[in-house]
Amino acid sequence: MKKSMLLLAVFLTSLNALQAQKLDIIPRPVKIEQKEEVFVIPSSMQIIVDKKLQKSTDYIGSNFLKNTGIVPMVSIGNKHKKNAIVFLVDEKIDLPKDGYELSVTKKGVRVKGKSPNGVLNGFQTFLQICSAKEVQK
DSSP states (O other): OOOSOEEEEEEOSBOOHHHHHHSOOSSOOSOOBOOEEEEEEOSSOEEEEOGGGGGGHHHHHHHHHHHHSOOOEEEEOOOOOTTEEEEEEOTTSSSOTTOEEEEEETTEEEEEESSHHHHHHHHHHHHHHHTSTTSBO
């Protein structure tokens, strides 16, 4: 079976409690919104990492490869590009210090945190979603 694509289906409209329990994510998210959105991770995946996370680029790249089988092209930046996974620090976002928002659309994935630790927490959630039983590889 080819590992050239990973079908990532993350849902982003209102969920009832029973549906939220199906996403076995630790720690349990404070809020989950779900809608029918699918992002297909291409075999040449670009990951953009905020400059404030520069020391974590190897960690992000190697764990992405380990969990998806796809070798990502990791670069430093702060723009959300189409068909990319973007990790951004936004100190002005209305979240706790280590909080994050994870958004998935047909155009890509964005993890935004109030601090570098918040973004890395979001990255861990993203990896858990990638390895979920419902996600098709």
